[in-house]
Amino acid sequence: MAQNERPSERSPGRKAASAGRGTYAVGDERRSRILDAAVEHFAQWGFHASSLARIAKDVGITQGGLLHHFRSKEDLLVQVLARADENDKEKFFSHEFVSAVECYACLVRLAEYNSTRFGRTRMFNVLAAEAGDPGHPAHAYFTRRYTDIVEHMSGPLRQAVESGELKPGTDIVAVAQETAAVMDGLQVQWVLDPKGFDMVGRFCAYADRLLRSITVDGRGLPADV
Known part of the structure; x- marks a missing residue:
């Protein structure tokens, strides 16, 4: 001074x-x-x-x-939608998955996280249904969201095929699209009956069955998931 x-x-x-x-x-x-x-x-x-x-x-x-x-x-x-996306990406998708099993284990953790935020999950369901109208302000967001999900999952799934983790000829795009549809469909049922419907358990069982059907050695989710 x-x-x-x-x-x-x-x-x-x-x-x-x-x-x-x-x-x-x-x-x-x-x-x-x-x-x-x-x-x-x-x-x-x-x-x-x-x-x-x-x-x-x-x-x-x-x-x-x-x-x-x-x-x-x-x-x-x-x-509102951008903040939800940023939060999820930071928590669950900030790194590259090294295997298909790791990818699905992360999705199970995301389902567990969604089960702790009823309001956000219900909002997503309501807006996704409304956004079927091309004139809805969230239509472009949801269209882009599903494209991004498929692209993000396709990377590790493709690598899993190349590394021999997944069976040759696995339709990775179809697997990614199906996974997104199942995950969102289970969320709809859970929001309708949050106390009576086990969203996380259902998705965990689905992911385990799916992995056992497409992995070369029939391996499913780790026991600690």
Whole structure:
């Protein structure tokens, strides 16, 4: 500090920086609360019947305050889906699988994780059904999602065929598409009856049967999955 600079002359800048950081933190926290509320509303009413005004009310802000963070209901929907995707990719798909068995063991863990977040899973089911309409704002998202799932699974499955883990001639695209359909179908049944339907157990049994049918040595899931 220069000798002729008094501490008081620097304090406004420091206070402004501190206030700025506090403002950003409040904004991030409010944005997160809006996204959480939107998940519940989209899950209960779907996209079209959900209201920005009701979502804002649940968060304790005005609709104008919500629109300060999200430009429109369509933007809010896209951000809700993007956050869910980012979270799942970071938790389960941030590395390359070394085998088909490892890939399916990871999918079982994803099913277990989904069983702990009822609202998000129900929202996904509702929006996926609505998005069959090409005019729905999430139509492109779900179309791209299934393409991405098949592509992501095809890599390790193809390598498993080349390494001799899976039987030659295994239709890896069909296997990936079937797996996605089974996993999402089981989620629908679980949301309808969360206490009576064992989503994780059903998917684990399916993955084990599938692996035993396509692995060269008839190997299924590890015993500790």
